[in-house]
Amino acid sequence: MAAADAPVRQSSVRAHNLALVLRQVAESPNPVSRAAVASATGLTRATVSALVEDLIAGALLLEVEPAPRSGAGRPAAGLILNRAGPAALGLEINVDYLAGCVVDLTGTVRHRIVEHADQRPAGAPAALAALGELGGRLRGLAAAEGLDLVGAALAVPGLVAADGRIPVAPNLGWQDVPAAALLGATEALAGLPLTVDNEANLAALGELRAGGGARSFIHVSGEIGIGAGIVLDGVLYRGVHGWSGEIGHLPVHPDGPPCRCGGTGCLEQYAGQEAILRAAGVPTPDALDLTLPATRAALAAAGSALGIALAAVVNLLDVDTIVLGGGYAPLLPGLRGSIEDELRRRVLTADLAPVSLRPATLGADAAMRGAADSVIRAVHADPAAWLARA
Structure with a gap:
């Protein structure tokens, strides 16, 4: 029997409805009443009440007293996620x-x-x-x-x-x-x-949850290596084998220096952390000073390489938001100009739909x-x- 033709068991219905109620509470910015959950989900109030009791017993939800209010009627208690769960x-x-x-x-x-x-x-x-x-x-x-x-x-x-x-x-x-x-x-x-x-x-999933606003974006993590998480319409794109996003090994200059991956001229050799530090003449990221000419030149060169690679990804995927995370987030002021120059020059639809560039909401902890x-x-x-x- 095909899975689609199999009967739905009562336990499956309960599991679905538990998730539905929990999600409704999780997505609400303020405590939400049982009646409001019933209205939003289409479940009966009795069903919601039973499910809520299970979720409270399992330390997933808390019921909090409502704020005092004037007027007729007793305000309903609100539901929130349990921080001690x-x-x-x-x-x-x-x-x-x-x-x-x-x-x-x-x-x-x-x-x-x-x-x-x-x-x-x-x-x-x-x-x-x-x-x-x-x-x-x-x-x-x-x-x-x-x-x-x-x-x-x-x-x-x-x-x-x-x-x-x-x-x-x-x-x-x-x-x-x-x-x-x-x-x-x-x-x-x-x-x-x-x-x-x-x-x-x-990191991309963390950024999506943090609520930066975009539902489709490329999250680029810049450390010694460079990786990209690709989110399309709120879903992480993983590729056939789950190995998508290796943007650090896109060839920026095919005849460039050898890379650890075995290729030559990869983005990491121009815009990875070690490349930036070497060009700036400093030993650690903490020593990068955005006011120094050497640092500004190093970041401009790295940004240009990043812009070339990112333009190729934007042309391929048609996303309009790029999020820079990891070590790139604090360096965005020095990277932005050269990245945006390359995006304007190389993205086919740049005049029709400009690409937004912003730092990651979660920064290096993403x-x-x-x-x-x-x-x-x-x-x-x-x-x-x-x-x-x-």
């Missing part, structure tokens, strides 16, 4: 840092740790063990607040297979690394469900925030699974 652990490994955060059901960051150190010499097992230890500290902080971690997600600057394996992460020097298995085996994260995804994809948010979104999408566990 399930929470998520977002982890990120990048070339020169490890990071993690705990995010509650409302999307609020409750704890955050970032440790700067070059991860390339350590190798994958040691780097992931260190990240597991960092995650364990965050898990302890969450437990001290009474937060129940429902899962964790890891953001990695490389290609990610469905089983959490990393076929290649060129800037880390990783090949065929079982990242999910190694990280999940650490004592600190034992028993915690774990997913792995590309850092640019998770990937780990997006990682945690992917876990929270899974709870929003299937609260019945959480209730069964709780």
